[in-house]
Amino acid sequence: MTFCLGMRTEEGLVGIGDTLITSGNELTRSKKLTCINHGKGSLFMLTSGLRSVSDKTIAYFEEHLAKMDEPCSRMFKAVNVFSKMIRQVSGEDKAFLMASGLHFNVHCLLGGQMADDASHFLYLVYPEGNWIEISEETPYQIIGAPGYGKPILDRTFSSKDSLAFAVKVGCLSFDSTRISAADVDFPIDVVLYRKDSFTMIQHRFFQDDLADISTWWDDMLRKAIKELPDEWIDGLLTKLNSKGGQR
Numbered sequence: 001m002t003f004c005l006g007m008r009t010e011e012g013l014v015g016i017g018d019t020l021i022t023s024g025n026e027l028t029r030s031k032k033l034t035c036i037n038h039g040k041g042s043l044f045m046l047t048s049g050l051r052s053v054s055d056k057t058i059a060y061f062e063e064h065l066a067k068m069d070e071p072c073s074r075m076f077k078a079v080n081v082f083s084k085m086i087r088q089v090s091g092e093d094k095a096f097l098m099a100s101g102l103h104f105n106v107h108c109l110l111g112g113q114m115a116d117d118a119s120h121f122l123y124l125v126y127p128e129g130n131w132i133e134i135s136e137e138t139p140y141q142i143i144g145a146p147g148y149g150k151p152i153l154d155r156t157f158s159s160k161d162s163l164a165f166a167v168k169v170g171c172l173s174f175d176s177t178r179i180s181a182a183d184v185d186f187p188i189d190v191v192l193y194r195k196d197s198f199t200m201i202q203h204r205f206f207q208d209d210l211a212d213i214s215t216w217w218d219d220m221l222r223k224a225i226k227e228l229p230d231e232w233i234d235g236l237l238t239k240l241n242s243k244g245g246q247r
Contacts, residue, residue: 001183002144003174004032004046006109007166008122008134009159013111013193014166016174017046018144020185033189034058035200039071042198043078043112044191048144049105049127050097053089057106060085073116075123076133082110083129090127107143112193112200120195142173148180149173163192171205175214186210 007014017032032054034045047054061082065071072078086106094104104127111122122134124141134141139159142149150173157169167190177184186207191200 001181002032002048003149003177003181003184004048004109004143005140005149005170005173006046006111006122006124006134007140007157007170008111008120008136009139009161009163009166010195011163012195012197013044013120013122013191014163014170015044015046015109015111015189015191016170017189018174018178018184019187019189020183021051029187031189033191033202035191035202036062036065037200038065038078039073039115040198041071041075041078041112041114041117042193042200043075043110043114044193044200045082046109046143048107050102053093053097053104053106054108056093057082057085057089057108060088072114075110075112075114075117075121078112078114079110079123079125079131082108083125083131086125086127087129090129109141109143113196113198120193140170145177145181145184148177152176163194167192171210171213172217175210175217 002018004017005015015033019029019031021028021030032047036043045058047058064081064085072081090104097104106127108125109122110125111120113120123131124134124143125131136159140153140157152169152173157166174188178186186205188205189202190205191202193200
C-alpha cells in the first residue's frame with residue numbers, strides 16, 4: 001500500500017509520500033516522489049499502484065518532456081502529456097499484466113506551475129489517463145491508503161491555511177495512517193512549492209525525526225478526550241450506577 005498526499009493552499013503546494021514498497025517477510029523501500037524542472041516551470045509527482053507501471057510511465061514522461069521543442073506553457077498541458085504516457089504504457093503492458101493476474105493500476109498526483117500559469121495547480125490522474133483538478137473546496141487528495149488520514153484533514157485543513165500548517169497536519173495525517181496500516185511507513189519525503197517561485201524544495205523525514213511529534217499528538221488526543229464535556233452521558237452513567245445497570 002502507499003500513502004501519498006497532495007495539498008493545495010493559496011500560498012502554495014505540499015506533497016508527502018511514504019517510501020515503503022513491500023512489507024511482510026521482505027521489506028523494500030523506494031522514493032515515490034519525483035520533481036522535474038521543465039523550462040521555467042517546475043512540477044512534482046507522487047505515484048501509487050503497481051510500481052513497474054509508475055516507473056515506466058515516469059521514464060516515458062521525462063523523456064518526452066526533454067525532447068519537446070517548446071516546454072509546456074501550462075500545467076494542464078504537462079498533465080495531458082503524462083496522461084498520454086499512461087495510455088501508451090497501458091497499450092504496451094496492460095494485456096500482459098492481466099494475463100498474469102495483475103491489474104494495470106497507477107494513480108498520480110501532479111502539482112506545480114508552468115511559465116504561463118497565473119497560479120499553481122494540483123491534479124489527480126487516474127489509470128485510464130483522465131484527470132481532475134484539486135479545487136479549493138476539497139484542497140487535498142490522498143492516493144494509496146486514504147481512509148485513516150482523511151478525518152484529520154477534513155476537520156482541520158482549508159485552502160487558506162499556511163504552508164507550515166499544511167505540513168503539520170499532513171504529517172499527522174501520515175502518522176495516523178502509519179499507526180493503523182501495516183504497509184505504510186517511514187521515511188517520508190516532503191516537497192514544498194511556494195506560488196510563483198518555480199522551485200521545488202524537498203526534505204526526507206525519518207521516524208526518529210518525528211517521534212516526539214507523534215508522542216505529543218497521542219498525549220494531546222487523550223488529554224482532549226478526558227477534558228471533553230460529559231454532561232451528555234450523565235443519564236447513561238446514572239442508569240449504569242443504579243440497580244447494577246438494570247432498568
